[in-house]
Amino acid sequence: MRTAAALLAGRAAGWVSRATGRGAGTQVSGRVMLAIDPQLLTEVARGRRVAIVSATNGKTTTTRLLAEALRACGTPIVTNHTGANMPAGVAAALGRDPEPDVAILEVDERWVPKVVDPLDAEVLILGNLTRDQLDRFGEVRSIATRWRVVSDTHPKIAVVANASDPHVVWSVGAHANVTWVALGAPWRSDAATCPECAGLLTWSTDAFHCDHCGFTQPASAYRLDGDTLVTPKGDVELALQLPGDWNRMNAALALTTAIAYFDADVTRALGGMRAVEVVSGRFSTCRLSDGRDARVLLAKNPAGWTEVLRWLEPRAGAVVLAVNAHIADGRDPSWLWDVPYELLRDKAVAASGERALDVAVRLDYGGVDHIVEPDPLRAAARLVGEVHIIASYTQFTHLTRESW
Amino acid sequence: MTRDSAVRVGLVFPELLGTYGDRGNAVVLVERCRRRAIEAELVEVAAGEPIPASLDIYLFGGGEDDAQVMAAAGMCASRLAIDAARAHGAVVFAVCAGLQLLGSTYEASGGRILDGLGLVDLSTRSGDGRLIGECVVQPDASTGLPILTGFENHGGRTTLGPGVTPLGRVTVGRGNGVDGVDGVLADHLLGTYLHGPALPRNPALADHLLAWVLGEDALTPIDDQLVDRLRAERLHDAQLTGLAARRRDWHLNRG
Numbered sequence: 260m261r262t263a264a265a266l267l268a269g270r271a272a273g274w275v276s277r278a279t280g281r282g283a284g285t286q287v288s289g290r291v292m293l294a295i296d297p298q299l300l301t302e303v304a305r306g307r308r309v310a311i312v313s314a315t316n317g318k319t320t321t322t323r324l325l326a327e328a329l330r331a332c333g334t335p336i337v338t339n340h341t342g343a344n345m346p347a348g349v350a351a352a353l354g355r356d357p358e359p360d361v362a363i364l365e366v367d368e369r370w371v372p373k374v375v376d377p378l379d380a381e382v383l384i385l386g387n388l389t390r391d392q393l394d395r396f397g398e399v400r401s402i403a404t405r406w407r408v409v410s411d412t413h414p415k416i417a418v419v420a421n422a423s424d425p426h427v428v429w430s431v432g433a434h435a436n437v438t439w440v441a442l443g444a445p446w447r448s449d450a451a452t453c454p455e456c457a458g459l460l461t462w463s464t465d466a467f468h469c470d471h472c473g474f475t476q477p478a479s480a481y482r483l484d485g486d487t488l489v490t491p492k493g494d495v496e497l498a499l500q501l502p503g504d505w506n507r508m509n510a511a512l513a514l515t516t517a518i519a520y521f522d523a524d525v526t527r528a529l530g531g532m533r534a535v536e537v538v539s540g541r542f543s544t545c546r547l548s549d550g551r552d553a554r555v556l557l558a559k560n561p562a563g564w565t566e567v568l569r570w571l572e573p574r575a576g577a578v579v580l581a582v583n584a585h586i587a588d589g590r591d592p593s594w595l596w597d598v599p600y601e602l603l604r605d606k607a608v609a610a611s612g613e614r615a616l617d618v619a620v621r622l623d624y625g626g627v628d629h630i631v632e633p634d635p636l637r638a639a640a641r642l643v644g645e646v647h648i649i650a651s652y653t654q655f656t657h658l659t660r661e662s663w
Numbered sequence: 664m665t666r667d668s669a670v671r672v673g674l675v676f677p678e679l680l681g682t683y684g685d686r687g688n689a690v691v692l693v694e695r696c697r698r699r700a701i702e703a704e705l706v707e708v709a710a711g712e713p714i715p716a717s718l719d720i721y722l723f724g725g726g727e728d729d730a731q732v733m734a735a736a737g738m739c740a741s742r743l744a745i746d747a748a749r750a751h752g753a754v755v756f757a758v759c760a761g762l763q764l765l766g767s768t769y770e771a772s773g774g775r776i777l778d779g780l781g782l783v784d785l786s787t788r789s790g791d792g793r794l795i796g797e798c799v800v801q802p803d804a805s806t807g808l809p810i811l812t813g814f815e816n817h818g819g820r821t822t823l824g825p826g827v828t829p830l831g832r833v834t835v836g837r838g839n840g841v842d843g844v845d846g847v848l849a850d851h852l853l854g855t856y857l858h859g860p861a862l863p864r865n866p867a868l869a870d871h872l873l874a875w876v877l878g879e880d881a882l883t884p885i886d887d888q889l890v891d892r893l894r895a896e897r898l899h900d901a902q903l904t905g906l907a908a909r910r911r912d913w914h915l916n917r918g
Contacts, residue, residue, distance in 0.1 A: 390682065398682075398727045451678030451710060457729035459711050590796070591814040593858045596687030616893040620863050621687070623889055624694050631889075 331531025813857025
């Protein structure tokens with residue numbers, strides 16, 4: 260009874276939020292539900308097979324790709340597709356769709372320990388841990404420690420994890436039921452020291468090792484090599500529509516889970532993943548005042564920015580860098596100096612967002628010519644040809660609200 | 664003053680002490696030399712390598728707990744080289760974890776009290792809660808520096824020994840978290856809790872360090888209009904933050 264009331268009130272709140280244009284309604288809807296019935300997560304997850312996807316970068320896309328892979332194999336899926344990944348968002352997603360037996364849920368990395376038990380999760384899918392919004396989240400190590408507690412106290416849960424990320428590997432500990440997939444480590448700056456003994460990690464081209472305590476990259480049955488996922492049953496070409504190496508990594512993690520844990524048919528699963536063009540506004544386009552479309556890319560932290568810039572560098576066209584520093588972006592934009600904006604030297608560039616001047620100073624010292632225009636759409640309109648807008652989180656949600 | 668060699672700006676252990684864009688401080692120092700047609704070079708000292716005595720400026724940045732302990736070990740092992748460099752006029756600029764390591768002791772995770780380099784008389788303990796937010800520092804008058812803007816994010820409480828001069832008085836934020844001051848100031852040595860990073864936001868501070876190496880006369884003016892706009896924006900923002908904090912404290916005191 261209480262659960263029913265909570266669901267009803269929550270849906271009403273979500274409808275009001277959407278109708279008044281305040282947001283997607285998921286967050287407020289879930290908050291109302293949980294306020295009325297704190298046991299709601301348990302209730303709405305009861306009897307379902309729950310998979311939790313978490314990472315610093317890529318969790319929304321990985322969740323979507325896994326959901327689509329399984330749907331293509333004929334499995335009905337419930338998922339929090341709008342990226343509302345805290346307990347309220349998870350409750351709202353599950354409450355909205357009571358039918359499907361399988362739930363693929365993106366969970367904020369800090370919240371994983373709090374929701375594993377209420378959801379009675381069956382499988383944990385762990386992508387990567389890098390620096391992200393240090394003023395809010397604390398440091399990489401503290402999140403790895405929280406995940407480690409989950410692994411240590413849930414010996415029966417299945418884990419699918421990225422073997423190339425030292426913090427992820429450490430967070431899984433000596434867990435017995437792990438499927439490792441080596442996704443490669445393009446961003447190593449947040450993993451200089453060994454998570455086990457704090458000694459200096461040694462990196463070879465494709466693996467890490469600690470000479471002090473022997474902590475080392477685990478052998479993995481699954482491995483991403485360029486666009487190919489190497490699996491025990493043979494090589495699989497990903498050929499996604501989604502751009503960039505980072506999405507190959509998301510897809511490799513999703514496909515490994517689909518194959519190794521859900522026994523999915525590879526061809527059908529791939530078909531589902533390849534059909535994905537836009538994920539919660541990511542890679543969507545914005546119409547400019549002159550009729551052109553600008554593609555919008557999300558970059559939340561140094562690792563994410565670096566991946567996006569490497570992808571953009573060989574491409575033609577202009578670039579708008581739209582940076583805010585609200586709580587959801589991280590209030591300290593010092594990280595701008597850890598990102599190789601020098602890669603943009605040959606392009607037309609605009610410094611934009613509420614922190615356009617921080618971006619501009621960074622570009623100036625990096626020898627990148629640029630204009631300064633705080634409004635990203637106006638900035639894009641001032642640049643010639645094809646335009647990509649790379650946006651921090653709150654800039655991104657503002658620009659892509661229509662396409663969610 | 665003329666030099667027969669490039670200014671060597673050393674970024675010490677960037678993998679360990681580079682959590683908060685600390686590389687930016689090195690980039691700014693090198694670039695401000697080049698804009699004055701003074702040769703400069705960025706030297707990265709990788710973690711695990713000895714710190715050479717041949718650098719003109721030593722930059723110690725911010726880092727996570729474990730990384731700070733590793734960095735401290737490496738720095739203490741190279742103590743003789745650092746001393747030799749300083750005896751020849753080299754400059755030390757340290758931020759956050761780096762500032763803590765200038766002192767005699769600091770507190771690592773689990774409450775362990777460990778030795779720092781002991782270049783100046785200060786010591787750091789962990790405090791109750793992290794100090795996070797925009798921070799404004801009125802520098803010690805002897806420096807002639809304008810007001811400094813930055814962003815602090817740390818859990819340390821740093822106490823200066825008797826007679827040790829802070830970098831300045833904190834007008835917004837907490838700085839050292841003790842006595843209303845930030846950082847430390849000594850001959851050819853400067854430490855602060857300010858990120859942002861500090862030198863991109865405060866070009867005069869960058870030039871202050873360069874003057875120690877090159878002499879005042881070498882520092883011809885540079886067009887800093889863009890940075891000045893950023894500084895005005897940040898200082899305005901910090902004043903609003905500061906007002907809000909004071910209003911909150913006032914309400915707390917009443918309640």
